[in-house]
Amino acid sequence: MTGGEPEVIVDAEELAAQEMAEAKTIAEETAAAVEEESGKWEEIEEEEEEPLPDIEPLPSEPAEGSRYPKLKKAATGRLKDAPLTGHIVPHTHWDRAWYLPFQKYRYKLVELVDDLLDLLENNPKAYPTFELDGQTVVLEDYLEVKPENAARITKLVQKGRLNIGPWYVLPDEYIVGGEALVRNLLMGHRTAQRWGGRSEVGYVPDPFGHVSQLPAILKGAGLDSFIFTRGAGPWIQEAGGIFNWYASDGKTKVLAVQQVPDYPSLMAWGFEERPLDRKDSTDVNVDTAMERMQRLMDKHEAMGWKPDVLLFGQGSDHTHPQPTLPMLIGKASQKFNGKIRFEHSSFPAYIEALKSWLGKKKVFKYQGELHSGWDRNILSGVFSARLYLKRSNDQTMRLLSDRIEQLSAISCAQGGRFRGGRLDLAWREVLRNHPHDDICGCSVDETHDDMDVRFKHAQQICAMLEDDLRLELREQMDLSHEDRDAVPVLLHNPLAKAWSGTLTIDLAVPKFRCWLDHGLPVKIELASPAGDFKVHTSGLQITPKSWDLHVHHDRVANVELPRVIGRIHVHRLPPGLSVAHILPGRGSYNMPAEPVNLGGEFGRTDWMDNGLVRVLFRADGRFDVLDHSTGRHIVGAGRLEDSEDAGDSYDWSAGGHPVPQAAGRGDKMSERVSALDSRFADAEEGNRQVYLTIENHDDWTATVRLHIAWALPARFDDITQKRSEEMEWNTIDHYITMRSGHSMVEVETWVNNTCEDHRLRLHVPTGVNCKSVFAGGAFDVIERPANWPHHADWEQPHVPTQHFSDMVMAQDKGGGVAIFCPGSNEYEAITGEDGTTLAITLLRSTGYLSRDGFASRRNRAGPVFAAPGAQCKGASWTRWGIMAYEDSWADANVHQIAETYACQVSILSALPRPQLDGEFDEVCTPGSKGKRMQSIRLVGTGPMPIISCMKPAADGNGSVVRLYNPTDETWEGRIETDLPLFNVRGCDLLENETTKPRISKSGWPAKLGPKSIGTWRFN
Known part of the structure; x- marks a missing residue:
């Protein structure tokens, strides 16, 4: 049951334009070929079978200390050799918030995990594994309530019985963007390590489509498989349910598996209705369970499923583990004896079995985004629901990645403090807003009210970090000026190239006599002008004194200070930090070559x-x-x-x-x-x-x-x-x-x-x-x-x-x-x-x-x-x-x-914090790092790549810079910096080294192929 390999990689846009008539023809031909080749999906005929052993009733009393009884392993009797294997994977899909807000769902989550731990611990053979939805945040949510159970969880994770991760949260992929997906996997990997390690399967069950570069992101995080539900077109029938999904570079791939018909295929197996509040019930109907299994096998046949290993998800949204599962697996194996053998399995075990079956068989190739509504609702209207959330997300992520992380990396490279814990905390607040029901705007109002609070928390953390960082950087930069009344500022450009535009200034200044005449104009001078770099003021003036709070480490100064408010026009601001000074008075005016x-x-x-x-x-x-x-x-x-x-x-x-x-x-x-x-x-x-x-x-x-x-x-x-x-x-x-x-x-x-x-x-x-x-x-x-x-x-x-x-x-x-x-x-x-x-x-x-x-x-x-x-x-x-x-x-x-x-270019005060009486320590200090500090600058040929991040490494050892090339042309050039360098290494998206160190002092050569992502660590 193998399929031929197309001559070229199939393109998403071409497939989107195919007519359904062609898809139907393919489906009919595939079904006929499958039936002729193997006959594995023939209708099951009534035949004499060896009598099933009686299934002993579950004990009425649970095991000691457990809400669940001890279960018997699936009773399968003597089975004939079966050409097919059905992997039944128990799981839950846990939306942290949706039609209930987070805290109400967490109340239910604590009950679920309590029951799950009991079930797994008391039934190592009958109930060997469970999948906790591919995201580690649910364990953080649980352990905030039950920290005493951390050791129990760690033991089960280490033994491979409780599979967690690889994600931190299960995100919407389109709205949050590429860098957020990388940070999500990085956070998921690091949190999973605390409890014994992550699942090595790219499990993404329920978002509303999948972005074109997800194969590159998964592979860059060390994952080579992908299990999904939505987004495939009618070509999935020709693929037979599995395919090699290629990233936009046409080279990077993952093995993709569509869940048939979806992730909750065996939810509440054997129940006439979903047992919402009957998680412990053993009142199942075996006949109903077998009928559903037959329907699922029929659906695999109808879609042209090719592998000899089948995947069945046994769980759904917020469902508890089903203690009757071992008994039903045994019944199903007996019922379909000689046709298919069922086993309690996990996603990693299924992928391993699928790879073993594949061997060197040819696999269908697909390249492009998965955003088709052929067999599932794709729900594209979420892109415009509650747009205020999307804008808050963009603003907060830009603040965190453009400004705070880059300033942190610059400071760390000069010997400043590593603030990884605070950066992680800000990212946690942002990432907890990225599950698809949250960021898509398709939940109850309370859920989205909570999101506003998380964005504000992340912004507050960033504000405090920025205030700390500007003080650390002012000690490093040369702020000296011949005029004692000058007030230093730092201009920060996070791009890898020069920036031109307008910045708004609203800064407190000292109570020097020259700053007390409100309404007077203010000029700005560059400490180190170079080339075309120029700054011009527009309505910059002194305003009357106003009260403000200045937070010190051990006290708060509530003082009244004059302020400077207005705008400056910046022309070709270099990457990184540049020192300037503001002074009372009118500066020289330069007319632009072409005025507005x-x-x-x-x-x-x-x-x-x-x-x-x-x-x-x-x-x-x-x-x-x-x-x-x-x-x-x-x-x-x-x-x-x-x-x-x-x-x-x-x-x-x-x-x-x-x-x-x-x-x-x-x-x-x-x-x-x-x-x-x-x-x-x-x-x-x-x-x-x-x-x-x-x-x-x-x-x-x-x-x-x-x-x-x-x-x-x-x-x-x-x-x-x-x-x-x-x-x-x-x-x-x-x-x-x-x-x-x-x-x-x-x-x-x-x-x-x-x-x-x-x-x-x-x-x-x-x-x-x-x-x-x-x-x-x-x-x-x-x-x-x-x-x-x-x-x-x-x-x-x-x-x-x-x-x-x-x-x-x-x-x-x-x-x-x-x-x-x-x-x-x-x-x-x-x-x-x-x-x-x-x-x-x-x-x-x-x-x-x-x-x-x-x-x-x-x-x-x-x-x-x-x-x-x-x-x-x-x-x-x-x-x-x-x-x-x-x-x-x-x-x-x-x-x-x-x-x-x-991007977010910013202007920061380089003043120290005022004392309790409103006075300042020395203002224009002569730091040792000069008046300008270039962060990252790109020099090369071809369309320039985009800098996605420059940040301290997650382990605190050096810095990380990531670029991506969205064009169809190769970029080759150099990444240059003024920061002190010792060595540079290529790394993956989890910041693990992938190349040998290169000794460098001012930069390093780099090459990015079409549609590729590159990441480097440097010390």
Whole structure:
């Protein structure tokens, strides 16, 4: 039962466009071939069998100290040789929070683990193993309540009877991004080591699809197998349920196994109904259990399963171990005697058996993301549910990885303290928000309220770390200045290249006489100007004294100090740290080569221009963008579209469908639904008001505010399936910024939402005619169809909205248009005669966790439960930008521009903390490390890779830097640094060395192939 190997690796986008008729033909041919070849799946005929030995009833009294009785090992009698082996793996899938908040689920978790420990300890032969859902955080949750059981857990883990990890939490892969997936596996590995080690299987049972680079991430963490449920297309039938899944580099692979039909295939085995509160019940129906097993074998046959080893998951969401499992395994082995032999197993044991069966057999090859709804709901609407959570996640992760970790690495390299415990604590808070039901926004309000607290905790830890680190760094840097009134600051650029942009300053300064005249201007001087590195002030001035708290190690100074507030424009700030000083007075003013100009007729502001790009403002709230170098004219950018949302937190849906298109599997969802009531702000003159104001303007930058007030239907009526006639006013403010020397137009859009049950999007008509678009993803840029085919027979056909991270591009042979949008996650490509329009979701408002009765999904995705917080009323914001480019996105370095736009450059006070009387110790100290300290700089040929992290190594021994190359071209060059170096070693994602040390003083050569990830440790 082996399959042939395709000549080339199958591409995800090509497969997405196949018609279902072709898939059906493949399924029929495969099934016929399987039947002809082996006959293993023939209907079981009634025949005389050796009588089964009687199964002794379970004792009525549990073993001493246990809630569970001692069980007998599976009674199998004398079995014939069987061509198939069924691995039955008991497990639970533990969502930490979902339709119950975390603490309520933990209450249930403690009961489950208590029972599980008793069951395993008292039945080493009858109940040898259990899988604790592939994530170690559940043990942390349990041991916070029952720390006295740590030794019992360690003993079972060490013996391989309780399998934990490899993840810290089971995450959503799309929303959290590549670096978060790496940290998740690193944290899972390190926590599992405390209890005896992790499972070596990449078990990922339930997220809503899998990213294209997951094979590279798993392999980089030492895992070569992958067990999953969702995301495969009809090609899985040709693959026979298993395949080699290749990462985007076309080289790195893992052995992938789809669970048939899903991870809870044998949940509550033998019960007529799921025994929610009968975890100890032995009241099972053996006939029912055997009938279900026959159905499962039939499903394997129908999908063309090829291996002689089958996998059955015996458990589901929050289910307890089933003590009748040994008896049922024995009954099943007797029932199917000679056909299949069943055994109590584990995921590692199954993968080992599968590899043994495979030997040198050829295996189907697949490359690309797994995001198909062919046989499972894929639930793509989670990308836009509760978008405020996605933005908080992006902000917090950027704060932690861009700023705090890099500052920690720089300080450690200079002999500063290792703060690994505090960094771990911040990451724990962030990672505990990454399970799919949390970060996807598809849970009850209490669950997401808890997430807000965790993000705030991580931000508070980062704030304290940053204050400590700036003091440590000020001792290392040369802050000296000839003027005693000068106040030193540190400019930090976390990129591996120069950065240009605007920074906001709000810093306390000493009570020197020169700083007490509020309203006076302030200048800034670079301590070590070099090349094109320049800084210019904009409205920087002294403000009156104000009270603040300054936290020392042993006391708190509550003092009143003057402050300096304003903005500075930075041109080509080098990577790493640079010293500058602020002083009272006016500095010399340098006019940019191409200043930003505003203009218009009759005193109006109709346009702004910087010599590279022009923006023209429209009276209807839209604006046009004309790129002078490419000649591209983007007409009507920022067009606002609003439509009903009759769906839930898992999926957007149009109205007009009081029941689903089809209630059962196998029936067709005959059409792709479109919104019944789509409205455009520019077309609703009677319900729309627009005005324009200039927020600020100097030669270096200008910001114009487009204010739009728009009356929209207050809600959607589930009974009439129409939007209400009652209207509510909403406000949308676009703050459109142009900078000298920049070809990107930057926009910050604020929405004050007063309505319910609707989706608000902005449209950017690119004018580009294209069949595919390019979207940022986890360590990748993915090409996807602009128009997805609608497969009516699929469980959930493709929806036109898709995921992106940081950027999405429409491109033709001459170049394209890029939309940058950090922290937002959903786009749609809308094709028409005038080209492709990119629609970005600003807000999706719904009132349900899940529900029945709408057009874009056949059945509910969770319990029917109200979630009023998912209406997202009130203020929210989205930061986005538009840029035209020539050639390909890789040649234009669009990926680097996206990273530059998303990163967090910062300015830190280099003052010591004030004393209790408000006085400062010496301010401008002459540190030994100079006035500038380069962290990491890349020099090389080809499209530049992106720095994913620079951090202290997890074990405190040196630093780690990670780069990734999302392009199809090889990058070769050098990684340079000013930090003291002794040796450099390549390492895997768990920070284990993979190459011999290289002695280096200022940097090291590096080479990154197409679509590859590289990690190095240096001391």
